[in-house]
Amino acid sequence: AIEYVSSLGLSNIAEYENILTDKLYRKLQEIPQVQIYGPRENRSAIVSFNVKDAHPSDVGSLLDGYGIAVRTGHHC
Numbered sequence: 607a608i609e610y611v612s613s614l615g616l617s618n619i620a621e622y623e624n625i626l627t628d629k630l631y632r633k634l635q636e637i638p639q640v641q642i643y644g645p646r647e648n649r650s651a652i653v654s655f656n657v658k659d660a661h662p663s664d665v666g667s668l669l670d671g672y673g674i675a676v677r678t679g680h681h682c
Contacts, residue, residue: 639659
């Protein structure tokens, strides 16, 4: 695993992670029912959000059906 990560380059991995995080943040902002927590700038790849009038477990199950892995609940 170390050789694989080294072959990709940590800076390349970080850059791609930032691109994906920014895209997620922008797309979530387009959905009126979604509330995003935390700043857009200077953030990690973790994006916390809620969907209005939807239980987090239901949202997680729905996203899982599309192959999107999320963590739901208070301490996730």
